[in-house]
Amino acid sequence: MRPGPPQIIACPHCQALARYLTLLSGNTIGARLWTDGKRLAPMFPRPPAVVRCHRCRQCYWLAAAPEIGLLERRGEDGDPAWQSARPVREPNEAEYYRAIRGGLAAGAAQEQRLRTLAWWRHNDAFRELPGPRPARVAAAPAYWRKNLEALAALLDEAIEDERLMKAEALRELGQFAASRLLLDRVTAEKYAFAVSQIGALCAAGDVQVRELQLVDR
């Protein structure tokens, strides 16, 4: 992995500066994938798609933030405002929900993206848990369930990868039979490893997010 110069951006709401690291090159060595579709590649770190401004506390899409410039290590970019720009921060789960209520999604596709990111943010706390855990879907917070139900309704069963994502959402909601029916309709070879592992979790009555074993890929 070769990091590039930090990119300086401005908050679209209040113009506060923030920064994120660019990459000159990266790779997927050591990448990990979970049943909910989240992938972490330590050698290919990417900035968050959504950022919460440290000053005005509003959320914005990183892609919508004006790019102010690249903070080169050498040269005459001695602007102290650039030098002191804070690293971008991804919203937490509650902040995602506030952003959705506040109208950050311009349409169904963006709402689906935001609800997916909020779901992943919640699941982040459970990614490293070892061993089997009992189904605790009844104890899951209502706001989490509401978000995941809304996401499941937005996912398009006619599209293979969204069908797989919906099957996982239904599994985490404890709707194992409905999840199994969708899994049976995911036939792409590239998803076979995920279908078998999510299917096994359905059979076990397991609602937790789990790391996928990539050996079959």
Ligand SMILES: [Zn+2]
């Ligand atoms: Zn701001």
